[in-house]
Amino acid sequence: MDDRHTRxxxxxxxxxxxxxxxxxxxIFLLPASVAPFGTVSxxxxxxxxxxAVALALVFGRLxxxxxxxxxxxxxxxxxxxxxxxFLSAWSYWTMTWVSNAALAVAIVGYVHxxxxxxxxxxxxxxxxLGALWLPALANFAGTRYVGLVQTVSxxxxxxxxxxxxxxxxxxxxxxxxxxxxxxxxxxLGGMSAAAAILLYSYVGVESAAMSAGEVRDPERxxxxxxxxxxxxxxxxxxxxxxxxxxxxxxxxLVKSQAPFSDAVNAMFGGHWGGTVVAIAAVVSxxxxxxxxxxxxxxxxxxxxxxxxxxxxFLTKRRGVPTFGVLAxxxxxxxxxxxxxxxGSGGVFEILVLITTFSATVPYLLAAGAQVxxxxxxxxxxxxxxxxxxxxxxxxxxxGFTFWLVAGAGYAAxxxxxxxxxxxxxxxxxxxARRTARQGEEAATSLPTPAxxxxxxxxxxxAAVPPHTT
Numbered sequence: 001m002d003d004r005h006t007r008x009x010x011x012x013x014x015x016x017x018x019x020x021x022x023x024x025x026x027i028f029l030l031p032a033s034v035a036p037f038g039t040v041s042x043x044x045x046x047x048x049x050x051x052a053v054a055l056a057l058v059f060g061r062l063x064x065x066x067x068x069x070x071x072x073x074x075x076x077x078x079x080x081x082x083x084x085x086f087l088s089a090w091s092y093w094t095m096t097w098v099s100n101a102a103l104a105v106a107i108v109g110y111v112h113x114x115x116x117x118x119x120x121x122x123x124x125x126x127x128x129l130g131a132l133w134l135p136a137l138a139n140f141a142g143t144r145y146v147g148l149v150q151t152v153s154x155x156x157x158x159x160x161x162x163x164x165x166x167x168x169x170x171x172x173x174x175x176x177x178x179x180x181x182x183x184x185x186x187x188l189g190g191m192s193a194a195a196a197i198l199l200y201s202y203v204g205v206e207s208a209a210m211s212a213g214e215v216r217d218p219e220r221x222x223x224x225x226x227x228x229x230x231x232x233x234x235x236x237x238x239x240x241x242x243x244x245x246x247x248x249x250x251x252x253l254v255k256s257q258a259p260f261s262d263a264v265n266a267m268f269g270g271h272w273g274g275t276v277v278a279i280a281a282v283v284s285x286x287x288x289x290x291x292x293x294x295x296x297x298x299x300x301x302x303x304x305x306x307x308x309x310x311x312x313f314l315t316k317r318r319g320v321p322t323f324g325v326l327a328x329x330x331x332x333x334x335x336x337x338x339x340x341x342x343g344s345g346g347v348f349e350i351l352v353l354i355t356t357f358s359a360t361v362p363y364l365l366a367a368g369a370q371v372x373x374x375x376x377x378x379x380x381x382x383x384x385x386x387x388x389x390x391x392x393x394x395x396x397x398x399g400f401t402f403w404l405v406a407g408a409g410y411a412a413x414x415x416x417x418x419x420x421x422x423x424x425x426x427x428x429x430x431x432a433r434r435t436a437r438q439g440e441e442a443a444t445s446l447p448t449p450a451x452x453x454x455x456x457x458x459x460x461x462a463a464v465p466p467h468t469t
Contacts, residue, residue, distance in 0.1 A: 009215045011225055013147040014208045016154040017291050018229025021204030023157065023236060024288035025106045028281050030201070030237070031244040031259040034194045038182035041194035045241065048195060049234045051400030052202035055363065056230040058370050058397040059209040060223020061390055065373065067222065069213030070302025071206050072362035079369035082308060083427065089303035090423035091361035092210075095203075096296035097328040098355045100289055101335040104128040107285045113278035125340045129333055135290040136329040139297070142318030143214055146294055153287025160280045161236050164260060164267075168243025171267045178250030196407040201237060203359050205230050206366070207291060210298045214319055297324025299362075307434045308427070356408045357416025360401055367398035 077085025264273025
């Protein structure tokens, strides 16, 4: 019965998994978020895209060497040992379920556009919890349904976004752009400030590598899906942002609460753009939650196989680590409830800051692992041109990720490091249990005195005769 609900992801589904996880709900506010910096933000986006593609290529190369579920965790542990692997898995796991709570809260506003009425905290909470549990149910049903939801949702959100991006170019008016650098500082400072907002637009490039064990022919398809998904997302991001910049007047865009809706209304007139964009946003966020729910279970599953996470995370049915899915959705639900009980300016805001740093830890370790593998590999097995190319990509990806850390801000790094170090207690507990278990196994395998007495002395006839010529 499990086989009917288990299906390994092909190249198309794996690509949709990458795109669906990269493109969440943030894209719908992105143009307005960076508009105050001027069109220099488009340059920042281009630079970030180069770094994201380099990171995608590195994940593809790492997946060729280690095509196993767990992605960044597997690479970090293989290169630097158990502790580094645990830190990667712990950080990634933290990032996924806290991010899922943030996505669930974000979807509420778009649902209100589609279903106008008098919102209350209770109805908002029900909507947010429903957004968390519906994708979780798809995950419980098996990889077949995860892949189906991911493919459908990616297509449904990609088409309208790409339509707006392409059609918007025909309505492009340079007069709407404003100046290149809107700030009072240098253009480089403006680009860095815009980059700080755009930095996490590409979180999710590792999605295919994280689920490599569920991908057909992972040595080939993980790398291809990662690059195709990243480039596809970049096309939507860049063209969409350019289209909005060119179709909405700059002074209006800076104050916009729904830039894509304003762009649609500017292109075609009327006020129906908000409904269209709200539908696309709801589909986009549901698709992202579907993919990130699976991601939230893959990293602890891989770590649990090596004894670095509690054993229940090994529970797997229909191709999906079901206990990991349940744990993540319960934690995300609890965080969502806390958000509505004490307000968005409380604990929820602090933990969301933590995720901005947590996302970078697995990336940094993975890029470092690729540098380690290249520098310690046998040079006679690597063509010089390929070695130089792969090392350049790995260093570029490391630099890109280091930029992510710097752009997270002091508060995010401070909070993130504290939460990261809290995981050391979990590692100590798991390491102690594993050491005790190994000691018990070693004790049971030692021969007893009775075993020694039961062994008869060697017979005289068994002696080896002297060598004669």
